[in-house]
Amino acid sequence: MTTTFTVEAGGSLLGSLRVPGDKSISHRSIMLGALAEGRTTITGFLDGEDCLATLAAFQDMGVPIERPESNTVIVDGVGLTGLKPPSGPLDMGNSGTAMRLMCGVLAGQDFDSTLVGDASLNRRPMRRVTEPLARMGARIDTEDDGTPPLRIHGGQRLRGQEHALAVASAQVKSALLLAGLWSEGETCVTEPAPTRDHTERMLRGFGCPVRRDRGTACVTGGGPLRAGSVDIPADISSAAFFMVGASIAQGSDMLLRHVGVNPTRTGVIDILRLMGASIEVLDRHEIGGEPVADLRVRWAPLKGIAIPRELVPLAIDEFPALFVAAACAEGKTVLTGAEELRVKESDRIQVMADGLAVLGVDCEVLPDGLRIQGRPTLAGGEVRSHGDHRIAMAFAMAALRADAAVTIRDCDNVATSFPDFARLARHAGLGITAA
Template structure:
């Protein structure tokens, strides 16, 4: 994909449905009684992997033009899968479904693409094992393929060494099949979509500080779910609107859950002109975001803010390279175990553009304000890297060429079309 400089990005855009919420809606709908209707579902490759896995376990799921219908069979209604559960590139599918499978009365195997086979799964294997689960890594390397033999599970309290919604959700989902109250405490609060949605479906989940607890054997009832726009997908148009001269973009119905919306806090600290309109605080809070061209300055991003914006750091790094002054990103070692090592990949590609950036063990130091130029960018098949540099290409001088650009299909199949439309 080749990207050229633009000015005057204008228009109104509805970004795709939230990936995290789309995954969970299918999973919890499958475990509920009745038909769950999902509107604005993300038709990305990752979420389609979740649908495929549950179909293989006997759940009927219809994909209509404007709705997904999940015909749930209750908490104990899954069947032994008809073959290996292929999660594709989806870490969310892998880790959350493992918690569900651990408490079933059948065995299953989870596998995915080459990237998934390198993602760390010991972080879920350890707490599940403490609950009595039988989960092993086929290659004995703590990665997929995973073989899970369902067993009766015991309630535990798990102190997670990482602030990870996937780890927390895995334990809470296994806790539905345990013999008592299961709880998780994190070092910082990670995104809480699981807690919100499980309660909506009828489970009993309580949250205090960075801890969450779930009561066993809930009776989940089917629900109608309208998935808000994904703030991780909105991030690219937030950045494009702020950095491209003479721009004004309105993003409709974006999820602004505080455990996910750290990018808005960072943008404001950088001097961004962002106005929240039509705010709806119910359930998963949403708002329309009005983005106008701004002069950005460097900032410091660390600590409890990191889990609220971990997926947006590639885009933030690009913003920092165009901003005036120095931006420091730290406490973000989780970037090393995403679809790529995002610290190394962002540092390498931004240097190709002429940026003054250095990687650290847990983040980056970016001295912004240098003139940047187009370059040949290696996406490493990482959708967030590809989209971040596509935005950079609309701002820098010269032409940007992004290799393996279609990896954006993981989360935003219409991304390049939407970026082009905003500029025309």
């Protein structure tokens, strides 16, 4: 049996809440804390299945990690040369971030290792990271079609390289920069468009100089990492569902507290504002090198837009929620330049189009995006998330504008990024039950 969400039609979102910690930063805090010298204390850690898979992998490689209370982790780092051979394959569960970043970490070790994942992760393309790592000297075997399991041969001599990425990908960039910690000379990665820069910020926080020149980031191998404290802000990708819900449901007024507003992640705010959303950014400040703020979101009539291509990489994980906003907007919304959505936990373009069609929304599937004709009221119905956490949560918010209940099947994987979603959504006013 799998979890099913049933969401009552209509309603509004009200009040104040803090969504769980940022998944991207949680992954990286465990990795860098494990590779640092000394004790790192992490607060605000996301206790979701994806990040717990990363934590368990480093425990299996001999890193002492304690969890004294919920959302707090203490990591006693072993340094860049202190990891031990794991007892067996390292299971990354559903996390593409963990698998791709771990490729960079493990490529520099002196022992062999294997990365595996669940059925969804084992279908995702990995050559985009294994091929540039191979040019640095890594040896990583994939299945014939470039998918996991990944078998990483230890004891390789890595050399710094200049990489020009064909596709903007924070995961690939991060894997290459992490491999650069064990490489001779300088490793530089140039992106065709900006992507999230948590790795660069956190490397600096752990004492590794990162040289940045416009769209290029560089690290030099050989230097140690220094332990410290990490305060993880609330995840803007999780906050996005409540931002969209409050924007589409008349009478809504939500305050989302302590949200990470890193400028490489705020495309969802920019896109919603272009559509006419009422979003105030309050009490902006920095925590550990990451900008955070409170977001006040109130209902406002939305209008369809052509989403600017330069904003696509800055909102790539938020498009399932944004598609729901487009379905409730007046007029037509067009997204192009988002081929990356085809190779997420699901084909998010096709899966969202199929589900929106069930709710009565006219969608045209494009090779690299969607054309969505908004409507005043959505229909109810039953949709499938295809095991994709962001699809499930997006359709839960769609019920706020439906004329009948919305049922979402196969929602187990919501626990990968937002284990308390149903309870927090009920607290805000969504009529959701999980069974």
